[in-house]
Amino acid sequence: MADQAPEMENPSNVVPINIEDEMRGAYIDYSMSVIISRALPDVRDGLKPVHRRVLFGMAELGVNYNKPHKKSARIVGEVLGKYHPHGDSSVYDTMVRMAQDWSLRYPMVDGQGNFGSVDGDSPAAMRYTEARLKRIAEEMLGDIYKETVDFQPNFDDSLEEPTVMPAKLPNLLLNGSSGIAVGMATNMAPHNLSEVVDGITAYLDNNDITVDELMKHVVAPDFPTGGTIFGMSGVQSAFREGRGRVVIRANATIEEHKGKTQIIVTEIPYMINKSVMLEKTADLINEKKIEGISAFRDESDRDGMRVVYDIKRDANASVVLNNLYKHTALQSSFSINNVALVKGRPMILNLKDMMRYYVEHRYEVITRRTQYELREAEKRAHILLGLLIALDNIDAVIKLIRGSRDADVARKGLMEDFALSDAQAKAILEMRLQRLTGLERAKIQAEYDELMRAIADYNEILASDERKRQIIKIELADLKDRYGDPRRTQINALADGDIDDLSLIDDEEMIITISHEGYIKRTPLTQYRQQGRGGTGSKGATSKDGDFTEHLYSASMHNTLLIFTQKGRMYWLPVYKLQEGARDAKGKPLPNYIQIEQDDKVRAVINVKDLGNPDYINNNYIVMCTEQGTIKKTLLEAYSRPRQSGIIAITIDQEDRLLDVVLTNGSNEIVIASRAGKAVRFNERGVRPMGRTAAGVKGITLDESQPDDRVVGMVCIGSPDAQLLVISENGYGKRSPIDEYRITNRGAKGVGTLKVTEKVGALVGILEASDTVDLMVINRSGILLRTPVREINVIGRNTQGVRVIKLREGDAISSVTTVVQDDLDEDGGVTSTLTDGPSDGVVEVTDSPDEVSASSAE
Numbered sequence: 001m002a003d004q005a006p007e008m009e010n011p012s013n014v015v016p017i018n019i020e021d022e023m024r025g026a027y028i029d030y031s032m033s034v035i036i037s038r039a040l041p042d043v044r045d046g047l048k049p050v051h052r053r054v055l056f057g058m059a060e061l062g063v064n065y066n067k068p069h070k071k072s073a074r075i076v077g078e079v080l081g082k083y084h085p086h087g088d089s090s091v092y093d094t095m096v097r098m099a100q101d102w103s104l105r106y107p108m109v110d111g112q113g114n115f116g117s118v119d120g121d122s123p124a125a126m127r128y129t130e131a132r133l134k135r136i137a138e139e140m141l142g143d144i145y146k147e148t149v150d151f152q153p154n155f156d157d158s159l160e161e162p163t164v165m166p167a168k169l170p171n172l173l174l175n176g177s178s179g180i181a182v183g184m185a186t187n188m189a190p191h192n193l194s195e196v197v198d199g200i201t202a203y204l205d206n207n208d209i210t211v212d213e214l215m216k217h218v219v220a221p222d223f224p225t226g227g228t229i230f231g232m233s234g235v236q237s238a239f240r241e242g243r244g245r246v247v248i249r250a251n252a253t254i255e256e257h258k259g260k261t262q263i264i265v266t267e268i269p270y271m272i273n274k275s276v277m278l279e280k281t282a283d284l285i286n287e288k289k290i291e292g293i294s295a296f297r298d299e300s301d302r303d304g305m306r307v308v309y310d311i312k313r314d315a316n317a318s319v320v321l322n323n324l325y326k327h328t329a330l331q332s333s334f335s336i337n338n339v340a341l342v343k344g345r346p347m348i349l350n351l352k353d354m355m356r357y358y359v360e361h362r363y364e365v366i367t368r369r370t371q372y373e374l375r376e377a378e379k380r381a382h383i384l385l386g387l388l389i390a391l392d393n394i395d396a397v398i399k400l401i402r403g404s405r406d407a408d409v410a411r412k413g414l415m416e417d418f419a420l421s422d423a424q425a426k427a428i429l430e431m432r433l434q435r436l437t438g439l440e441r442a443k444i445q446a447e448y449d450e451l452m453r454a455i456a457d458y459n460e461i462l463a464s465d466e467r468k469r470q471i472i473k474i475e476l477a478d479l480k481d482r483y484g485d486p487r488r489t490q491i492n493a494l495a496d497g498d499i500d501d502l503s504l505i506d507d508e509e510m511i512i513t514i515s516h517e518g519y520i521k522r523t524p525l526t527q528y529r530q531q532g533r534g535g536t537g538s539k540g541a542t543s544k545d546g547d548f549t550e551h552l553y554s555a556s557m558h559n560t561l562l563i564f565t566q567k568g569r570m571y572w573l574p575v576y577k578l579q580e581g582a583r584d585a586k587g588k589p590l591p592n593y594i595q596i597e598q599d600d601k602v603r604a605v606i607n608v609k610d611l612g613n614p615d616y617i618n619n620n621y622i623v624m625c626t627e628q629g630t631i632k633k634t635l636l637e638a639y640s641r642p643r644q645s646g647i648i649a650i651t652i653d654q655e656d657r658l659l660d661v662v663l664t665n666g667s668n669e670i671v672i673a674s675r676a677g678k679a680v681r682f683n684e685r686g687v688r689p690m691g692r693t694a695a696g697v698k699g700i701t702l703d704e705s706q707p708d709d710r711v712v713g714m715v716c717i718g719s720p721d722a723q724l725l726v727i728s729e730n731g732y733g734k735r736s737p738i739d740e741y742r743i744t745n746r747g748a749k750g751v752g753t754l755k756v757t758e759k760v761g762a763l764v765g766i767l768e769a770s771d772t773v774d775l776m777v778i779n780r781s782g783i784l785l786r787t788p789v790r791e792i793n794v795i796g797r798n799t800q801g802v803r804v805i806k807l808r809e810g811d812a813i814s815s816v817t818t819v820v821q822d823d824l825d826e827d828g829g830v831t832s833t834l835t836d837g838p839s840d841g842v843v844e845v846t847d848s849p850d851e852v853s854a855s856s857a858e
Helices: 019-039 049-061 072-082 088-097 135-141 171-175 193-205 233-241 274-286 317-327 351-392 394-403 407-418 422-429 438-463 465-483
Strands: 109-112 130-133 151-153 160-162 177-180 185-188 228-230 243-249 251-257 260-267 293-298 307-311 331-337 339-342 345-348 490-492 509-515 519-524 549-556 560-565 569-574 602-608 621-626 630-635 658-664 669-674 678-683 711-717 723-728 732-737 763-769 773-779 783-788 813-820
Touching: 019 049, 019 177, 049 072, 049 088, 049 130, 049 135, 049 160, 072 088, 072 130, 130 135, 135 465, 171 193, 171 351, 185 339, 193 351, 193 465, 233 243, 233 331, 233 351, 251 317, 260 317, 274 293, 307 317, 351 394, 351 407, 351 422, 351 438, 351 465, 394 407, 407 422, 438 465, 509 602, 549 602, 549 773, 560 658, 621 711, 658 711, 669 763, 723 773, 723 813, 763 773, 763 813
Parallel strands: 228 490, 549 813, 602 658, 711 763
Antiparallel strands: 109 130, 151 160, 177 185, 185 331, 228 243, 243 331, 251 260, 260 307, 293 307, 339 345, 509 519, 509 549, 560 569, 560 602, 621 630, 621 658, 669 678, 669 711, 723 732, 723 763, 773 783, 773 813
């Protein structure tokens, strides 16, 4: 049996390691490579390695701003073969972006040919395009051959490349940068050169300057595509902390052209693809998410950008534009994240940090440049001194040279006889005979004297930080003179970057109806046409069995409704959130909008415009009145903080109910009317302001002889010439001057405001009236009438009035309100036409209404 082969032993050069440790180390190495050598810019020159190599490669190739363009393929090959051993697309794409004036605020490459477009079109292949450096790019490379920066071996150690550019230009601030590394990213905004120079100069004058003081010079980013920055909070955050969100809007104007309203967009936000934006806009229009646009087109050409949106005749152009801002890229945000490499380590930088590191870099560049120039000047001065010595002893020098066997003997002889250095002796031997003339000697002497003055100046610069600071300021001022330009991006510092929902909605007048069963809707006021007094009205709302419209209010889309219930609770409801319905629509149940209790009912609604305005909410009051005659006044501020579940507005007795609410200025007069036809008038100063949950004080004393007597309405008098309009349940009404109601103390029984009879019926409503408003009346069967108030007679206070609406037998008026007139005929009068013919439940009235005789007895 053959001997068994011995086990293989591990070779001595194999070291077992933990795979977890190896993967961790390899990934960390990869991460650092991406962070340092690919994705993040250097704080000193604002360049990533590929950008730096492209610029250096072009400089080495000699494609300067004043030289002819070279093929892009030639430049890419130079950079690939010498400095950047990666894919050619990475180099070409970098060079292309550096040539696009919509990508960089200050492009570094002058491209010739198709270098893409703001629509996202791809550039032509590099074999077709040509490029050269722009003049401003050479400010980045200036003095690079004066040992101002360190060089490192390239990928195969055959050449050297710079580790950083001298960067006379503060490129990081001017052009910004973006990149995604491992575990971090950067997104830095571009700025205006003139502003940046002013800011750096201010920092040089005072190193202790604050960021807020620097922001007086560098006010905000300046994007190459223009637009408008909306709101400064994100800008201030970015400048102070290195991170912030900047909201940018397109620049758009609304114009009239050949009878059409158009929105003209001339600038779009930074980094937005115009073609993609327009495609998405078309999709939104087709999906009805944006309405009011009949057509749009791109009219951009070589002279500039121009996108035109045609607006429909019945649309509000401002609302359409706000919807475009809300739903499309016409408004976008730029998230600033200032991460850059500082001494090889990524750091988050604020505005002052970026300026400080740039200035430190320029200090070092100027120091190294001056040291280099000093060395070169001293070398040249040393040579010139030797030439001057030789010229002063020219006969002896010539004799020594002629007597020498060869150049080496002559060199040594010169060094020994005239105490010259080796370099000086060589220079003398290489000197041409024409330098022996007197004129040439004077030139040498002048050059030597000039060099000695320069050497003294160089030494002074090296010894003085103040001189270096002045040099930086002079160089920056020169940059501003040559390349400075006005801002492209405008600033709206007072605006809020977020689109308010109200700005997307036309502030149209609406009629708000709430049914007895709690259904609510809004209907455009334009759907209600006017009729002559005594008309039968048009169908106002379709109600289910037993339901009828109980409340009717006029409000605009931007109003907020403060909804008060009979139990004394209050809820907030913006008008625009209500579902819009046709005039005869039922609406949606109120609990869909507010958390109203099942056994509670809406009793009053008031409209407010701006609950966020301190002056408004602290100088207006909510005055409430209950059916039992209690009145209460509370500052509007107490009701200015919306809660989804509502709040207690007034404490109500169990047998009482909240009836009406008005908004006052604190010194108005109040009129409270009862079902028995009595009204009391008093100044609200007689009611002291109370807390939100207080119960209130007596406002009117009801007629105890009538068990069903209760308050039916409250009016806040806004003018001494006001008129009161009263309506009875059987459709009679009238106007009376407010002067006929004498002022009493609150709590009085009041005076007669309507002669209550069996024919007229009890009082159901009291309103302030004028010739400029229309009366809107709705009865329990849902029939609605709109008629000019000026057609209702002005008669005595304690009279029966005239017929306002003819009711069916058994029907009664449920609610009344007034709205502003909107339709005028050519003579300025109110148009009194019924636009719709009779419908179900509508009876045409042909006879003239009768005026009921009045009795003046109280």
